[in-house]
Amino acid sequence: xxxxxxxxxxxxxxxxxxxxxxxxxxxxxxxxxxxxxxxxxxxxxxxxxxxxxxxxxxxxxxxxxxxxxxxxxxxxxxxxxxxxxxxxxxxxxxxxxxxxxxxxxxxxxxxxxxxxxxxxxxxxxxxxxxxxxxxxxxxxxxxxxxxxxxxxxxxxxxxxxxxxxxxxxxxxxxx
Numbered sequence: 391x392x393x394x395x396x397x398x399x400x401x402x403x404x405x406x407x408x409x410x411x412x413x414x415x416x417x418x419x420x421x422x423x424x425x426x427x428x429x430x431x432x433x434x435x436x437x438x439x440x441x442x443x444x445x446x447x448x449x450x451x452x453x454x455x456x457x458x459x460x461x462x463x464x465x466x467x468x469x470x471x472x473x474x475x476x477x478x479x480x481x482x483x484x485x486x487x488x489x490x491x492x493x494x495x496x497x498x499x500x501x502x503x504x505x506x507x508x509x510x511x512x513x514x515x516x517x518x519x520x521x522x523x524x525x526x527x528x529x530x531x532x533x534x535x536x537x538x539x540x541x542x543x544x545x546x547x548x549x550x551x552x553x554x555x556x557x558x559x560x561x562x563x564x565x
Contacts, residue, residue: 391418391425398432400460406431409461413468414442420475431460440467451475517547525550526558 393411395402410429417427421444430441438460444451451474455466519542520528529537529550536551541562549561 391415391421391423391427393427393429395429395431398430400431400433402431406460409464410440413464414471416468417471417475420472433460438463440464442467442471444471519545522548522550522560 391414393407393414395407395410397406400406410431414427414429425444425446428443428445432439432441436458437456438458439454439456440460440463441454442452451471453467453470453474455463455470457463457466517538517540519540521542522539525537525539525548528539529535529552536549538547538549540546541548544562546563548563551559551561553559
């Protein structure tokens with residue numbers, strides 16, 4: 391695995407780099423040696439955060455963990471990614487393009503299925519053209535954390551979502 395480690399508001403010391411490579415390196419048993427792992431370490435007040443992103447063709451494996459100790463965050467993120475890999479292995483491998491990122495032993499090994507993804511409710515509604523700001527207001531009125539709408543400016547389906555700190559995000563398709 392190839393590690394790309396960056397720090398935001400923190401110097402990536404040799405100790406931190408070593409801890410990341412040792413802990414996240416345990417995932418090497420799943421991936422081919424040329425798989426890139428993007429790691430961002432950041433500090434905000436007492437929050438020690440690690441973000442790990444493993445881009446693959448057609449999928450992205452990602453986890454972010456926050457704690458008061460960076461080494462604890464590193465331990466947590468490795469466990470989460472390993473759990474994600476085992477849980478979604480069948481779905482990742484079913485999309486044959488992703489199989490080339492994994493070692494053959496991982497592809498062939500069966501894991502106990504924790505839970506399959508189950509859609510338990512389907513909702514249908516009219517999508518009305520509106521501006522993103524209006525969609526945010528509508529989302530707040532409904533008490534939801536996201537809202538799907540047709541963007542009046544682009545005539546495409548977009549999603550607005552609530553972020554931490556009472557801010558909003560907009561998801562729009564790339565053309």
